[in-house]
Amino acid sequence: MTYCVAIKLNAGLVFLSDSRTNAGLDQISTFRKMIIYEKQNDRFMVLLSAGNLSISQSVREILQVEQLKDAGGGPPITIWNAKSMFDAARVLGSAIRRVHERDAEDLKASGVDFNVSLVLGGQIKGEGMRLFQVYSAGNFIEATSETPYFQVGESKYGKPVLDRVITPETPLDEAAKCALVSMDSTLKSNLSVGLPLDMVVYEVDTFQSNKVVCIDHENPYFRMLHDNWGKKLREVFDSIEDPMWTGGATQVPLLTPLTRNQPLRKITSPEEKLI
Amino acid sequence: MTYCVAIKLNAGLVFLSDSRTNAGLDQISTFRKMIIYEKQNDRFMVLLSAGNLSISQSVREILQVEQLKDAGGGPPITIWNAKSMFDAARVLGSAIRRVHERDAEDLKASGVDFNVSLVLGGQIKGEGMRLFQVYSAGNFIEATSETPYFQVGESKYGKPVLDRVITPETPLDEAAKCALVSMDSTLKSNLSVGLPLDMVVYEVDTFQSNKVVCIDHENPYFRMLHDNWGKKLREVFDSIEDPMWTGGATQVPLLTPLTRNQPLRKITSPEEKLI
Numbered sequence: 398m399t400y401c402v403a404i405k406l407n408a409g410l411v412f413l414s415d416s417r418t419n420a421g422l423d424q425i426s427t428f429r430k431m432i433i434y435e436k437q438n439d440r441f442m443v444l445l446s447a448g449n450l451s452i453s454q455s456v457r458e459i460l461q462v463e464q465l466k467d468a469g470g471g472p473p474i475t476i477w478n479a480k481s482m483f484d485a486a487r488v489l490g491s492a493i494r495r496v497h498e499r500d501a502e503d504l505k506a507s508g509v510d511f512n513v514s515l516v517l518g519g520q521i522k523g524e525g526m527r528l529f530q531v532y533s534a535g536n537f538i539e540a541t542s543e544t545p546y547f548q549v550g551e552s553k554y555g556k557p558v559l560d561r562v563i564t565p566e567t568p569l570d571e572a573a574k575c576a577l578v579s580m581d582s583t584l585k586s587n588l589s590v591g592l593p594l595d596m597v598v599y600e601v602d603t604f605q606s607n608k609v610v611c612i613d614h615e616n617p618y619f620r621m622l623h624d625n626w627g628k629k630l631r632e633v634f635d636s637i638e639d640p641m642w643t644g645g646a647t648q649v650p651l652l653t654p655l656t657r658n659q660p661l662r663k664i665t666s667p668e669e670k671l672i
Numbered sequence: 673m674t675y676c677v678a679i680k681l682n683a684g685l686v687f688l689s690d691s692r693t694n695a696g697l698d699q700i701s702t703f704r705k706m707i708i709y710e711k712q713n714d715r716f717m718v719l720l721s722a723g724n725l726s727i728s729q730s731v732r733e734i735l736q737v738e739q740l741k742d743a744g745g746g747p748p749i750t751i752w753n754a755k756s757m758f759d760a761a762r763v764l765g766s767a768i769r770r771v772h773e774r775d776a777e778d779l780k781a782s783g784v785d786f787n788v789s790l791v792l793g794g795q796i797k798g799e800g801m802r803l804f805q806v807y808s809a810g811n812f813i814e815a816t817s818e819t820p821y822f823q824v825g826e827s828k829y830g831k832p833v834l835d836r837v838i839t840p841e842t843p844l845d846e847a848a849k850c851a852l853v854s855m856d857s858t859l860k861s862n863l864s865v866g867l868p869l870d871m872v873v874y875e876v877d878t879f880q881s882n883k884v885v886c887i888d889h890e891n892p893y894f895r896m897l898h899d900n901w902g903k904k905l906r907e908v909f910d911s912i913e914d915p916m917w918t919g920g921a922t923q924v925p926l927l928t929p930l931t932r933n934q935p936l937r938k939i940t941s942p943e944e945k946l947i
Contacts, residue, residue, distance in 0.1 A: 429936060431936055432936070432939060433936055433937075433938040433939065434938070434939050434940075435938040435939070435940050436940060436941070437940075461939070461942060461944075462942065475942060477941070477942045551828075553826075553828035553829050553861070553862075554828050554829065554831060554832055556829060556861045557829055557857040557860055557861050558905070558909075560860055560861055561860070561902060561905060561906065561909075562906070562909060568914075570914035570915055570916075570917075571914055573914070573915050574909070574912060574914050574915060575909070577915070578909065582832040585832055585835055585836070586828070586831045586832050586835055587828075593932075593933045595935075595936050597936075598917070607917075608917050609935045609936055609938070610926055610927055610935055611930055611933045611934060611935045611936065612926075613930060613932065613933055615928075616926065616928060617923070617924040617925055617926075617928060618913075618915050618916075618922075618924045618925060618926040619926075620924070621912075621913070621923075621924040622912055625911075625912050626908070626912065627836060629908040629911065629912070630833075630836060630905070630908060631836065631837070632908075633901070633904040633905060633907075633908055634833075634836075634837060634849070634850070634853065636900075636904065637849060637853075637896075637897055637900050637901065637904070638893075638896070639843075639845035639846055639848070639849050640845055640848050640849060640852070640893050641845075641893075642845075642873070642882075642883050647893075648892070648896075649892040649893045649895070649896040650892055650893060651885055651887075651891070651892075651893040651894075652885055653890075653891060653892060655886055655888060657868075657888065658868045658886045658888055659886060660870075660884045660885055660886045661704060661706055661707070661708055661870050661872075661884055661886065662708075663708040663709070663710040663884070664707060664708065664709050664710070664736070665709075665710050665711060665712075666711070666752070667736060667737065667750060667752045669736075
């Protein structure tokens with residue numbers, strides 16, 4: 398598996414990916430899941446990929462040369478001349494369909510699903526930043542202010558902290574920190590996600606970024622974040638009152654009369670009926 | 673779906689379950705996933721269930737009367753006379769197999785998997801506490817001091833906090849708090865898990881428990897925990913330094929020279945080759 402997350406904020410975009418690929422448990426390798434496309438002063442895009450590696454690698458290769466017919470009779474549309482991120486996402490969808498035509502039937506014959514999951518985000522001069530999640534069928538959805546992030550791969554472990562922190566107003570560096578905490582929780586609980594990480598932070602309307610970093614287990618910032626998050630989470634946990642069952646003084650009793658649902662009745666003999 | 677967690681500590685056992693059952697998104701109901709079996713001064717057991725509700729309800733009903741032949745020629749073994757939790761888990765496995773014989777073929781013909789996942793924990797006089805996870809095939813595994821908890825259902829959202837906090841030495845009330853935090857994270861990120869919750873805390877060698885509570889959205893303790901965890905998590909998050917890309921003074925730089933992995937090279941033109 399894999400874990401990738403991309404966040405769209407008013408201030409810019411944050412992309413983070415791990416680099417573990419596994420086929421079973423005894424075949425683990427490092428493959429980077431992020432690609433950065435930059436044409437300075439014109440466009441900046443980042444692609445994140447999860448799913449079958451043979452498919453995602455083919456899609457990435459083909460995407461470089463994929464062309465869509467322009468309905469208006471202009472030159473064919475590529476990711477390098479698309480006038481909108483929407484068109485760039487269409488080109489990506491088309492690249493996926495090309496790999497599907499080539500491989501899907503034979504994969505199916507081998508019992509392998511055509512499974513790929515991509516996130517494409519960035520900005521093309523003339524419009525605002527946009528972020529898309531692109532599915533195996535080449536269709537896609539776009540992030541909005543209500544849902545400003547997309548995850549692909551092992552997304553569940555790291556979702557609660559994103560849900561708690563991220564809004565469109567979140568500053569860029571804070572969102573980068575949140576993405577790293579989300580990744581840290583995932584690394585802790587799932588073997589199929591591993592270091593090094595790739596992270597890119599893009600500031601709105603700059604059409605380039607030098608905030609590109611590869612984070613391994615020796616990275617001072619990530620180590621500090623990992624240690625502090627674990628330690629302080631524990632402190633917060635300890636600071637919350639334990640549940641008090643009976644007696645003692647508490648403002649927040651655990652046992653209170655309920656109107657609708659009652660505590661479970663115990664079954665105390667074989668003859669007793671289930672409720 | 674469902675989320676249930678059971679934790680085995682030196683001091684006792686903690687069981688927590690939600691009560692949402694859904695078939696698709698527009699058919700949501702409340703079904704409690706926990707059953708408590710108590711024969712005072714002799715045995716105390718709790719069963720948690722996830723998976724297909726028709727299967728788990730049948731298993732629970734049959735478990736009450738299920739009998740295993742005793743290899744030593746004694747009376748048939750039931751959950752009410754079993755001399756060990758291991759035998760009780762075998763009776764549960766047998767009940768699952770009985771439902772499998774009755775239903776599995778017809779379920780398969782309707783395209784439905786025979787899917788049920790159970791946790792059985794407790795203590796029978798004469799031995800220590802034990803905790804088992806029982807699978808659809810009736811086979812089971814037992815919790816150990818290295819892996820002192822089992823989850824069934826939507827387990828991923830709530831796993832990181834368990835991994836951070838729970839050891840066999842954790843006090844009972846602290847473990848109950850941890851189970852509730854784990855549930856709170858799951859409730860926040862997954863629609864298929866819902867209130868009310870059922871929680872039972874069992875103290876070692878008591879063979880009964882009065883710490884049985886049903887927690888709904890008005891429960892003062894759970895509300896306090898939910899609010900405080902969210903607020904303080906946010907404070908911890910804010911207290912951790914944001915990543916600093918360049919300049920400024922920091923003890924924990926994000927950008928450092930790497931030996932093995934280099935930051936991703938950008939692709940800057942259509943002709944450029946992928947790495």
